[in-house]
Amino acid sequence: MNVSMKRRYIGLLIVACCTLAPLFAVELDQLMSMAKEKSPQMQAYLLTRRNSEIANELTDTKDSLGIEVSTGNTTVAYVQKSTNATTGDVTPSHTSTSAGPSITFTLPNDGKTKISVGSGATVDFLDSGGRIYSLSPAVSASHTFTFGRTGDDRSDLLYSQNTLLASQTYSNNVLAFENQVYQKISAILALEQQIRSTQKNINDLTTTMGNAIKLGTTTKDTVTYQNQELQLKSYQNTLDNLMLSYNYNLEQYKILTGLAYEPVTGIREVSLNFAPLSSGNTAVILKQLSLQVAEEDLKIEKAKQTNTTLGVNGSVSAPVSRKNGTNSYSINGAAGATLTGANFSVSASTKMDYSITNDKFSPSVTVVGTWKNNAGQTSDTLKLQQLENKVLLAQIDYNEALLAYQANAISLQNDVQNWNLSMAQQKNMMDYHKQVLAQKEVMLEKGLGKQTDVDAAKFTIEQDQYDWNKLLLDGLALENKIRMIQL
DSSP, X not given: OOHHHHHHHHHHHHHHHHHHOOSOOEEHHHHHXXXXXXXXXXXXXXXXXXHHXXXXXXXXXXXXXXXXXXXXXXXXXXXXXXEOTTTOOEEOOEXXXXXXXXXXXXXXXXXXXXXXXXXXXXXXXXXXXXXXXXXXXXXXXXXXXXXXXXXXXXXXXXXXXXXXXHHHHHHHHHHHHHHHHHHHHHHHHHHHHHHHHHHHHHHHHHHHHHHHHHHTSOOXXXXXXXXXXXXXXXXXXXXXXXXXXXXXXXXXXXXXXXXXXXXXXXXXXXXXXXXXXXXXXXXXXXXXXXXXXXXXXXXXXXXXXXXXXXXXXXXEEOOEEEETTEEEEEEEEEEEEEEEOSSEEEEEEEXXXXXXXXXXXXXXXXXXXXXXXXXXXXXXXXXXXXXXXHHHHHHHHHXXXXXXXXXXXXXXXXXXXXXXXXXXXXXXXXXHHHHHHHHHHHHHHTTSSOHHHHHHHHHHHHHHHHHHHHHHHHXXXXXXXXXXXXX
């Protein structure tokens, strides 16, 4: 081996040993907690969840008592003197002021009951100094009765759907983040294992070549020695590439977690048991809610085309006026009802005016009926057909989601079985290698073995620990996959 190659090998060995040296260690649970606090990815997940919750709360509004206050039309006008051509009555010049304030209450019920309270007032200021005034306090109410389906559960369904989706998305993101961390740690451990193995190969081959030269069993000019040099270069190139990959994975780990990599301890062994849910998970339930929303849209549209409504209303007012020193009183009442169907409308109203001053009663009744052909029947039929198709598509999506869940559950059950088998095999392998080490140490004590055999057996056990830790991380990832599919 030439001098430059020796220096290069020694330098790589020192760098690799320093990089892999476990100066510090951190418990896996503690690491995960710190990663969730430091990771920009997790902070984005938290922000997205919060925004989803706020948006959903804004849409979860319920009808409440509605109050509307109106000033009405307020008018100030100057009226010139005029004479009634028929009666000869003279209306002097005056300034007329009128206002009609009102308050309307809308009750949060199905019929949207409205109650209005108002008071029309007029005051005329005569140029001669007199005044004429009138006051008309009034109360009116209206209500609509619907015969047919009136319920609408879409807001509740959509609220439930959005809440479930936000919760599932965040939980999935958290579990997926944890699995990314597990996978990255496992990749780093695999590279450390390969680096250690390659370093051992370099060390063993270098020792073999050096001993052969010292014992004189070979020379540097032989084909065997030159082949060993080529093999050593191959090992060194492999080590170079492994170190590049190792450092690259360390950088990725820091980007993912926001932490510098430290050797991980305290990786717990999980006990995996998985039984699929007969009704599926949240993804299936979300499709079921979408189906229910589509069905609700169809029911509401059918109700719009077939329902009959009855609107009733009534009002009472008591006008009071004073003119030329004389007061005038009266009571006015009105009531009405309108029955409306898809292509007809029938209304009836009655009005009763009673003058208290003149003791005069003036009732009246009005009836109006209308009918029209259903010119939009084709359009209505097509709209119902579209909604029925949406229900069918939503049903298909729901069935496919349930089948997909069942297929994923079967695949996950197979993964769990394979992992349990790998764990059992790895335990047996580790026990066997420990027995081999014990035998090698006994033979060395008796002078029948070599130190290199003991060192090789110890190295194998150290490599076994890497395989064991990777399996433990795989188990944690599988545990999260079970949680994800059950969400």
